[in-house]
Amino acid sequence: MRARVKQPKDPADSRPRRRRGPDGAGPPSPLLDDALAERLAAAARDPALLRTDPAPRTGPVYVTQPFLPPFAEFAPMLREIWDRKVLTNGGPCHAEFEERLAAYLGVPHVALFNNATTALVVALRALGLTGEVVTTPYSFVATSHALTWGGLTPVFADIDPRTLNLDPAAVEAAITPRTRAIMPVHCYGHPCDVEGLAAVARRHGLRIVYDAAHAFGVRDAAGSILRHGDLSVLSFHATKVFNTFEGGAIVCPDARRKDQIDKLKNFGHDGETSVIDVGLNGKMSEFNAALGLLQLRYIDSAIDRRAVIDAAYRAGLAGIAGLACLDGSGEARANFSYFPVLVGPGYPVARDALWEILKAEGIHTRRYFHPLISDHPMYAGLPSADRSRLPVASQAADRILCLPIYPDLEPEVVARVIARIADPLGR
Known part of the structure; x- marks a missing residue:
């Protein structure tokens, strides 16, 4: 995992250790739930835990979910x-x-x-x-x-x-x-x-x-x-x-x-x-x-949780032929805002087919950024919009898929996403 530079804290701005439900009562949110954090961390340490297909989660899984404080x-x-x-x-x-x-x-x-x-x-x-x-x-x-x-x-x-x-x-x-x-x-x-x-x-x-x-x-x-x-x-x-x-x-x-x-x-x-x-x-x-x-009271915890999910994905997806996880670009502190993968030659199905397979199972990924801005009609007529001038961007747009990542994402869902990507044809 990439190195993190911690921000100095205002002593007067103490952050609650646990987040409650929307009405201030009920069980703690997974965001600051130590048990959930440990399950995610264990999954990141042992990729085998992420290659099993758990029981289906009720309801759809979206590529992101906004964090709201108590x-x-x-x-x-x-x-x-x-x-x-x-x-x-x-x-x-x-x-x-x-x-x-x-x-x-x-x-x-x-x-x-x-x-x-x-x-x-x-x-x-x-x-x-x-x-x-x-x-x-x-x-x-x-x-x-x-x-x-x-x-x-x-x-x-x-x-x-x-x-x-x-x-x-x-x-x-x-x-x-x-x-x-x-x-x-x-x-x-x-x-x-x-x-x-x-x-x-x-x-x-x-x-x-x-x-x-x-x-x-x-x-x-x-x-x-x-x-x-x-x-x-x-x-x-x-x-x-x-x-x-x-x-x-x-x-x-x-x-x-x-x-x-x-x-x-x-x-x-x-x-x-x-x-x-x-x-x-x-x-x-x-x-x-x-x-x-x-x-601002919660953002460091939210980014920390994203980092653990990022590590879990990388552990579970490592070694899958034709699939590449995008690395960082030298940041000393990342924010893990997206988890993009490139679906290329050697993977069993094309990117759009994988997108359809996951969508059919209620896992909503996004093809950020497809189409290119330059493909949209208000820009396509510009000389610089010609795809022959943009070979790297064109290839990335045709291969990119962003997987679900947000602070409350459960390890069972991460495992489910990885299991389907590891075996898209269900063999």
């Missing part, structure tokens, strides 16, 4: 918001969450948003970008949609076959006289070649805006991966490692940039009657910020 701890925070009658516009929960989040992530400033797509649009606006932006075809469509909403033209470059992140050499080959920036994605939370991309940007005088939607809490040897580039954008959507129902943030390098971004997300207002730029409404509400504050 409602009993959230209710008093809701009552305080109700009593204050301050619901948005930078209330006390919003201010405290920005401060605590920046401290947790180890970054200078964060500007909170109602979602990450809005944050991407504002990040691009804040840098005054025009023309072309070199980006990855291997991501969720919001990456390129944000460019298009900003009046920019996405130019797709191929990805690295090991990390599935933007290849700096391919980026450099895609630069034209109209190129103004690079928008990479830390895919699956694995860091891009930040030094290689920075070198390309320096040589050509380009900005870098990182779509870091998958990279909450990820660190390299020197600190937060979010410190790289001109700006980094986080997502707190319900499917992410850290969620605020909906939400996002821009990591800002200094107070001046944060002030500019805060104005842009509030219609461009600079005081009660002055509007200084064409802004929009991207503010996070007090309800979302309150949930974020509570989630």
Whole structure:
């Protein structure tokens, strides 16, 4: 398992050892259940435990499930918001969450948003970008949609076959006289070649805006991966490692940039009657910020549990011909946000057939990212969208399958997934 760098803890912010049911009573949640943790750890140590087909689990298994902290701890925070009658516009929960989040992530400033797509649009606006932006075809469509909403033209470059992140050499080959920036994605939370991309940007005088939607809490040897580039954008959507129902943030390098971004997300207002730029409404509400504050108490435990599930999958899937687990890309602290595998030659069935087999048994995996962004009709006509220019991304999109991973995932379900993948034809 990859090395982990523990974050310093605020002594006043003690984390409960056990999580209760939704009403504050009942049995503890599996998230902080020591018995479940030990069963998962035992499965990771002994792959044989994961190669048996257990009794079917009742109900479907989805690729992810949002972690929600105890409602009993959230209710008093809701009552305080109700009593204050301050619901948005930078209330006390919003201010405290920005401060605590920046401290947790180890970054200078964060500007909170109602979602990450809005944050991407504002990040691009804040840098005054025009023309072309070199980006990855291997991501969720919001990456390129944000460019298009900003009046920019996405130019797709191929990805690295090991990390599935933007290849700096391919980026450099895609630069034209109209190129103004690079928008990479830390895919699956694995860091891009930040030094290689920075070198390309320096040589050509380009900005870098990182779509870091998958990279909450990820660190390299020197600190937060979010410190790289001109700006980094986080997502707190319900499917992410850290969620605020909906939400996002821009990591800002200094107070001046944060002030500019805060104005842009509030219609461009600079005081009660002055509007200084064409802004929009991207503010996070007090309800979302309150949930974020509570989630910070639990995030380390949630990531720890994901790490154990990741290790269990790797142990159980090791040695299956034609199946490759995607490795990290040198992170000192990973967040285990996804568990992608590549289904290639030598495996008994094609990727789509395996997806259908698992789906028929109630195991809902996802083909992240198929199709490529560049395959969608609004982008397919661009010269850079031609699949012949994107051989690595095209192959990855045709082979990728993301398996279920979330903090409450039971070892019996992990074993069931592994057993079916090990014998997809039921022989």
